[in-house]
Amino acid sequence: MYTKFVQVIINNNSKSTDSLYTYGVPNKFLDDIMVGKRVKITFSKTKNTMDALVVGIISKTDVPIDKIKPILDIIDEVVIVKPELIKLATWIRERYICKHSDVIRLMVPSQIKYEHDKENKIKNEKIIYLIDKLKPIDNYNLKNASKQIKAIEYLKTVDSIPLKDFTSNTDINSSTINTLIKKSIIGVEEKLYLDDDTKDYNLSINTLNKEQKKSYDEIIDSEDIAYLLHGITGSGKTEVYINLINYYKKLGKQSIMLVPEISLTNQIVDRFEKSFGKRIAVFHSKLTAKQRYIQWYKVLNNEVDVIIGARSALFAPIKNLGIIIVDEEHEESYKSSTSPKYDAVETAIKRAYIAKCKIVLGSATPSLKTYNMVNNGHIKLLEMKNRANHANLPDIKIIDMKQEIENGNDTIISRELYRSIKRTLKSNEQVILFVNRRGYSNFISCKKCGYVVK
Missing domain, CATH: 3.40.50.300 (P-loop containing nucleotide triphosphate hydrolases)
Structure with a gap:
């Protein structure tokens, strides 16, 4: 029935499903199936579809053929998890004792998750532009549509503009733009993200010493x-x-x-x-x-x-x-x-x-x-x-606070530090005191010998 089988990790966080599962590959998917692509499957007795990541392709299996379900579709056109990352995922699971799904979650963004017959839709940015910038406004026959005329006048001054920027820069809402799109006056294209062409990069690599x-x-x-x-x-x-x-x-x-x-x-x-x-x-x-x-x-x-x-x-x-x-x-x-x-x-x-x-x-x-x-x-x-x-290294001094105590200084600041702070403030400069302490555990120690009471 099948000439190829895939081993998959299903997109489910349950510990009971933390295993590799074998599915059959119908003939129509043989040319496109690859390790690192996701496929649509049904799991157990449920009819809802979910996604699973292909981590292996085999030609033989010990699983009884009547127990093997077919994959329903291939979700990705290209490999989204490289074979080296799949090897890394296997190592992480064994090394840190976690589930397959926990590791794959690090590698596959939540925005492309597919489960329960629903695929997460990523909202693209809409870019609008005037189809014919040379056409006179009078030729559009929009005498009683002041908002539409205003939109055309604005778009004549730019090559294209994101729709959200257009609506924020003008008092024209998106419904007006949609009307002009239906009339084939304004064109629209969608992009996942907008290129940041505003920065002027003067690229340079410093020479090493x-x-x-x-x-x-x-x-x-x-x-x-x-x-x-x-x-x-x-x-x-x-x-x-x-x-x-x-x-x-x-x-x-x-x-x-x-x-x-x-x-x-x-x-x-x-x-x-x-x-x-x-x-x-x-x-x-x-x-x-x-x-x-x-x-x-x-x-x-x-x-x-x-x-x-x-x-x-x-x-x-x-x-x-x-x-x-x-x-x-x-x-x-x-x-x-x-x-x-x-x-x-x-x-x-x-x-x-x-x-x-x-x-x-x-x-x-x-x-x-x-x-x-x-x-x-x-x-x-x-x-x-x-x-x-x-560049010169900073001058670092280590002060023995036991010596300070023996000399009559029972404060938490040494005489050397006190003089340095005073001198710095006198020069209208600032001081940073870094207290290298983490946590909340206190202790009592003897000022003379340093013994810590336990």
Whole structure:
């Protein structure tokens, strides 16, 4: 009856359905079925259709043929989850003990979910334009339609305009525009998103100094996959990242730049836009579902060279991955606190090995876990010990508060700090006091010997 079968992960969060299911492929779908596409199916005894992701195609199965249902349709025209991501999903499920559906949810945006015979519709942006701009207004025969005449006069001054911008800039509502569309006076086209052509990009890549170039060359020329770039604050790690990304861009490859959520600011994005223009996708938790889908869609269609973001950027549907960079790899925010509870740094390393691409972990204060991997030979250490452009390091003093107490100072501020604050305020400058304390657990200690009462 069937010459091919597919193994699928169904779009259902129930633990009882957390398994691979086998479906038959009717002859009419044989040419189009591929791993990484979604298919429509019915599950169990229900007649409602739902979507399932194809993760395997086989020619034989041990499942009795009378128990096998056919797939009803192929939802996607192109592969939306690459085979390397399916391998990664399997690894995440086994490594972090979670459900298939939890992992696939990281890779497939909610905006294209299909279940219960309903497909989520993504609202496109409508762009309107005047079909014949040279035609005189008198020839339209709209004597008693002042709003329609006003709309035509406005559209004569522009090539095209988003409908929402038109209605906000004028006192003309969308019903007037719809009437003109029906009369074939105004044309309309729909786009998923509007191109941002307003920015003037003067692209530039900074030249690396000797120390930066040494790390860059080692990453490019070495056969190793994983690297720890241990560079002091201000050593110019970001410039090394940008040059690495630019190298792989020239090879036609895309790059992932992971940053902690707290570091994902407009400043970071602006810096990368100066080097790569608008061919950047940004993923973070503040995006709406549609915005997240648009970024995902741009990556899928190879419209970007760089994917910048927090943990979720790691699962972007990249076709040809060149390098993964994890900035501030020591940050705890790389560990997910919701299901699936995965470590993004560890997962990034695994994706690099699956994709056979380079991965660079950058930090001024690497985690002990990463340093242990360096000592065990799993990661290659690269160091940058000097500040870029020969900038001076700040003068750091460590004050022994036990010595302060012995000298009669029983406050929480040392004499040295007090004098520095006083001197700074006298100069009309500001002071930041950073209290490195997390949590709410207090303790009592002896001021003389430092003994902590338990």
